[in-house]
Amino acid sequence: MKKIVIHSPGDYNQLQIEEHKIPEPLDNEILIKVFFVGINYADILIRWGVYKSAKDFIGWPITPGFELSGIVEKVGSKVSKLKKGDQVFAVTRFGGYTSYISLEEDFVFKLPKNLTLEQGAAFPAVYLTAYHALLQNIVIRKGAKILIHSCAGGVGSALLQLSRYLQYETTGIVGSTHKIEVAKKLGANHVIDKSKSDLWKEVEKISPSGYDVVLDANGASTLKDSYLHLAPSGKLLCYGFHSMLPKTGGKLNYLQLIWTFLKTPRFNPLDMTDKNKSLVTFNLSYLFDKRDMFREAIEHMVQLIEIGEITGPETTIFEFEKVGEAHKALESGKTTGKVILRCP
Ligand SMILES: NC(=O)c1ccc[n+]([C@@H]2O[C@H](COP(=O)([O-])OP(=O)(O)OC[C@H]3O[C@@H](n4cnc5c(N)ncnc54)[C@H](OP(=O)(O)O)[C@@H]3O)[C@@H](O)[C@H]2O)c1
CATH class of the missing domain: 3.90.180.10 (Medium-chain alcohol dehydrogenases, catalytic domain)
Structure with a gap:
């Protein structure tokens, strides 16, 4: 074999x-x-x-x-x-x-x-990841506003489809224009193409009061703003850090790795308590038991x-x-x- x-x-x-x-x-x-x-x-x-x-x-x-x-x-x-x-x-x-x-x-x-x-x-x-994020970690009510980064990829596609079934209102973010139609077909209520528009301005326009859940696997490039755009009682689900890594060449860039590691936000539970915002994280590969x-x-x-x-x-x-x-x-x-x- x-x-x-x-x-x-x-x-x-x-x-x-x-x-x-x-x-x-x-x-x-x-x-x-x-x-x-x-x-x-x-x-x-x-x-x-x-x-x-x-x-x-x-x-x-x-x-x-x-x-x-x-x-x-x-x-x-x-x-x-x-x-x-x-x-x-x-x-x-x-x-x-x-x-x-x-x-x-x-x-x-x-x-x-x-x-x-x-x-x-x-x-x-990808579906186990999406299911664990949306249904096994936190309670999300029908109609909740959900912001999904990289929504046309593997996990993103599963998050959009499950969110449609669960009747959440989704805003999907894509990094390239050719992904917009894919996201719409998967059920995204709103799609933001961050390669063509000001991401956070668009995010605020769609929901000025913030989001109940933000799903972020980018890490350093967006994590801080994702947290800032949570509504009170909002949850930031962080499940990956791919902005630390190169998109071409097939080799690690150690400078990028160190820089994005240092730029990854650290969260303060004292501040989080008063703001009623939470961070939820997981890695399924440690949950096989x-x-x-x-x-x-x-x-x-x-x-x-x-x-x-x-x-x-x-x-x-x-x-x-x-x-x-x-x-x-x-x-x-x-x-x-x-x-x-x-x-x-
Ligand atoms: N914690 C867990 O248990 C768990 C389980 C499964 C997956 N994950 C994580 O979930 C994320 C998505 O995984 P996937 O397998 O479904 O991949 P994918 O979403 O099909 O591909 C990754 C997407 O991330 C975006 N991206 C942003 N910066 C990138 C970079 N530097 N390099 C490559 N892509 C970048 C791109 O979309 P846009 O340009 O449209 O944003 C890309 O299409 C990964 O970070 C993965 O590690 C975590």
């Missing part, structure tokens, strides 16, 4: 395709023949060697990949919910860039009937997919051996929806 392995941090050339032995499933495991693998921004951080949980749980060498879809090839003796031949999608803490994988039954799910295998690989990570929480989220979202309330993100497919180009595309900040790999 084929597997993409990174032996040391660096650019696209570090993504080596290697031949490995197909694993034998343990009693509680399912062997999946993988058809598609979802690529997440975190995979790029792993390649650069700056993703903390990759260091904490795996080290080097590492195979990135949090999600995939395929067909069950073989099941362990204690597996009860799935059988050989079932179409499935799965989540995994690393190791997903591979043509066969053996995973515990808890992390493998039957593909819903109106989801393709492509969408199955693109769905779990919370199996019930993951299962509850996936089962609810599968129901929503089956009744047509939400759908899998739009996908751009790259062949397995073009993994470097797939990383380059996602790194550029120009993609919409999800980038996925087709396995050999």
